[in-house]
Amino acid sequence: MALLEVNNLEVSFGLRQGAVKALRNVSFTVERGERVGIVGESGAGKSVAAFSILNLISRPGEITDGEILFEGQNLATLSDKQMRSIRGNRIAMIFQDPMMTLNPVLTLGQQMVECLQAHRKISTADARAIAIEKLRQVQIPSPETRIDQYPHELSGGMRQRIIIAIALLLDPVLIIADEPTTALDVTIQAEIMELLLNLCDSNNVGLILITHDLGVVSQITQKAIVMYAGRIIEQGPTKEIINDAQHPYTQGLINALPQQTVPGQRLNQIPGSMPSLQAIPSGCAFNPRCDFVMDECKTRLPEFTRSGGCSVACHMVRAMKQNPETVQPVDSSEEVK
Amino acid sequence: MIAFVIRRLIQAMIVMFVISLLSFSIQDNLGDPLRELVGQSVSEQERQELRDELGLNDPFLTQYLRFAGKALQGDLGTSYFFKEPALDVILKKLPATLELVFGATLIIVCLSVPLGVYSAINPRSLLSKTVMGLSIVGISIPVFLTAIMLIYLFAVELAWLPSYGRGETVPVYGSWETGFFTVDGLLHLLLPCVSLASIMLPLFIRLIRAEMMEVLESEYIKFAKAKGLPLKRIYFLHALKNTMLPVITVGGVQIGTMVAYTILTETVFQWPGMGFLFLEAVNRVDTPLIVAYLIVVGAIFVITNTLVDLIYGLVNPTVKLAGGKS
Numbered sequence: 001m002a003l004l005e006v007n008n009l010e011v012s013f014g015l016r017q018g019a020v021k022a023l024r025n026v027s028f029t030v031e032r033g034e035r036v037g038i039v040g041e042s043g044a045g046k047s048v049a050a051f052s053i054l055n056l057i058s059r060p061g062e063i064t065d066g067e068i069l070f071e072g073q074n075l076a077t078l079s080d081k082q083m084r085s086i087r088g089n090r091i092a093m094i095f096q097d098p099m100m101t102l103n104p105v106l107t108l109g110q111q112m113v114e115c116l117q118a119h120r121k122i123s124t125a126d127a128r129a130i131a132i133e134k135l136r137q138v139q140i141p142s143p144e145t146r147i148d149q150y151p152h153e154l155s156g157g158m159r160q161r162i163i164i165a166i167a168l169l170l171d172p173v174l175i176i177a178d179e180p181t182t183a184l185d186v187t188i189q190a191e192i193m194e195l196l197l198n199l200c201d202s203n204n205v206g207l208i209l210i211t212h213d214l215g216v217v218s219q220i221t222q223k224a225i226v227m228y229a230g231r232i233i234e235q236g237p238t239k240e241i242i243n244d245a246q247h248p249y250t251q252g253l254i255n256a257l258p259q260q261t262v263p264g265q266r267l268n269q270i271p272g273s274m275p276s277l278q279a280i281p282s283g284c285a286f287n288p289r290c291d292f293v294m295d296e297c298k299t300r301l302p303e304f305t306r307s308g309g310c311s312v313a314c315h316m317v318r319a320m321k322q323n324p325e326t327v328q329p330v331d332s333s334e335e336v337k
Numbered sequence: 338m339i340a341f342v343i344r345r346l347i348q349a350m351i352v353m354f355v356i357s358l359l360s361f362s363i364q365d366n367l368g369d370p371l372r373e374l375v376g377q378s379v380s381e382q383e384r385q386e387l388r389d390e391l392g393l394n395d396p397f398l399t400q401y402l403r404f405a406g407k408a409l410q411g412d413l414g415t416s417y418f419f420k421e422p423a424l425d426v427i428l429k430k431l432p433a434t435l436e437l438v439f440g441a442t443l444i445i446v447c448l449s450v451p452l453g454v455y456s457a458i459n460p461r462s463l464l465s466k467t468v469m470g471l472s473i474v475g476i477s478i479p480v481f482l483t484a485i486m487l488i489y490l491f492a493v494e495l496a497w498l499p500s501y502g503r504g505e506t507v508p509v510y511g512s513w514e515t516g517f518f519t520v521d522g523l524l525h526l527l528l529p530c531v532s533l534a535s536i537m538l539p540l541f542i543r544l545i546r547a548e549m550m551e552v553l554e555s556e557y558i559k560f561a562k563a564k565g566l567p568l569k570r571i572y573f574l575h576a577l578k579n580t581m582l583p584v585i586t587v588g589g590v591q592i593g594t595m596v597a598y599t600i601l602t603e604t605v606f607q608w609p610g611m612g613f614l615f616l617e618a619v620n621r622v623d624t625p626l627i628v629a630y631l632i633v634v635g636a637i638f639v640i641t642n643t644l645v646d647l648i649y650g651l652v653n654p655t656v657k658l659a660g661g662k663s
Binding site: 056058080084085086087089092093095103104105106107114118119150 | 555556557559561562566570574575579582652654
């Protein structure tokens with residue numbers, strides 16, 4: 001049994017203009033100790049997917065369909081109290097901006113001890129000892145004195161280490177990290193990523209890494225999920241996706257990496273931008289930006305096709321699988337030039 | 338800490354200097370104190386002599402310097418009407434006023450925090466909507482009108498509560514008496530305190546609600562939820578502590594303002610405090626008393642604001658009292 005199994009998850013935001021579906025038909029699994037990357041542009045629904053696992057979507061968002069099976073329990077139907085016993089305990093979260101994540105008026109010690117005491121019957125002294133131990137694990141120098149400091153006395157990188165330490169406090173089996181390095185310095189980014197990787201690896205903790213950085217995904221994760229306009233469009237082993245992306249959108253993302261460009265040349269980019277959730281094109285949501293668009297793409301939603309270890313939602317990929325000889329995709333990018 | 342106190346003392350001295358200059362300079366525009374001081378039968382020549390004697394004909398600067406010199410020694414002049422040192426007259430009335438302000442503050446703190454927090458957490462509930470609606474009404478009605486309506490309802494129609502005076506008081510220290518320890522005193526306090534609180538209470542409920550709602554949207558509250566903390570701890574520790582920071586700052590200023598509002602409340606309720614005294618002094622053109630009152634109220638402002646800054650430093654760890662913001 002997978003550690004986490006998300007099936008047909010649908011999340012809607014009830015707005016005055018009507019319900020807007022931020023996530024549709026999202027299904028994926030995370031095995032024990034597995035590291036999964038979720039990638040996509042801003043607005044693809046990555047963060048909503050992450051927050052919906054812990055049922056922490058901001059109002060008016062709510063899970064309207066599907067199930068989230070975690071250790072056999074469906075998180076989507078748990079009571080608030082049951083959900084609280086899982087948050088921070090079995091599943092921990094790391095947020096995007098360490099400058100905003102810690103409460104400015106409480107000491108680090110208070111913020112760590114309270115987390116332990118919320119889930120275990122434990123004395124403050126014992127909780128402190130565990131907190132100091134975890135701070136040592138995330139390589140905070142002199143944790144005994146740091147623990148009594150306030151967040152503003154630490155740098156951004158240090159704070160993200162503290163947040164990782166808080167995430168590890170109760171030895172969770174799964175950590176959800178929502179763009180954990182986006183707000184940090186480039187030099188610090190690598191350090192934090194490596195720290196996270198090592199800690200997950202040595203403690204056999206599963207990781208869901210939300211990011212728009214394909215480089216990070218390729219270094220850290222075993223499985224990658226690519227999202228577009230609230231749907232998963234491609235998922236599979238990270239190596240296959242990076243080296244042999246099937247979906248034109250994934251290909252576009254990989255081509256957009258600066259490493260793919262000769263120095264001095266303009267960086268590649270995918271033309272256009274992510275559609276608004278209120279105006280998702282019919283058929284495949286990516287069709288207006290796709291170089292290989294076919295008539296079918298504009299009318300019918302593509303279903304998933306297996307391709308190697310991956311599953312891809314693309315009419316072109318399916319057509320090529322079924323009949324590799326006859327289908328010759330028109331490379332419209334040539335015509336544009 | 339010591340550096341902070343010294344800096345605040347210097348600031349306070351500058352503020353007090355400006356207040357004394359301002360309040361002293363208005364005294365010429367209040368009317369002729371001689372008219373109240375002496376009867377109709379005194380001739381113009383005698384009046385002039387009396388003016389010379391009192392120093393009222395000296396240039397402004399001379400008068401101010403004489404006043405300031407004495408003020409530094411604790412002498413704020415002698416009341417024309419009471420023929421006593423103005424400061425003593427005011428200090429005798431101060432406890433009654435402070436009692437009123439304290440009672441109103443108590444009402445405000447005890448009601449605004451729970452109501453503000455509740456309506457921030459449950460913005461759609463009927464109670465929050467009612468509280469928000471009533472608070473608009475409360476802010477809109479002037480204090481004296483609230484006071485008169487309260488008197489009409491509770492003192493005249495229902496006859497539950499007394500409408501004027503302090504009632505039975507017990508001595509605490511020296512001339513300091515309080516009505517807090519007698520049932521009669523508390524009953525007398527109720528209406529004036531409620532009407533004094535009627536302006537500030539809605540303001541604070543709205544302020545706390547707005548701040549709290551903003552804090553609840555912040556990332557650290559989301560993170561606290563992701564840690565699986567009980568909601569009670571999230572609301573009343575994580576959110577409330579951050580909510581109170583701006584509220585404390587505003588609160589300090591408002592307590593000072595409330596001292597000024599007592600003029601209205603005390604007049605309506607015939608409360609023997611210094612606000613009532615001040616109004617009487619204005620009617621009698623008792624300029625030394627007016628000036629002394631303004632200076633005492635100014636001092637109360639400065640003291641409460643300094644205390645508030647100290648408390649703020651204790652609550653907010655990012656403020657270092659010694660070195661300013663870090």
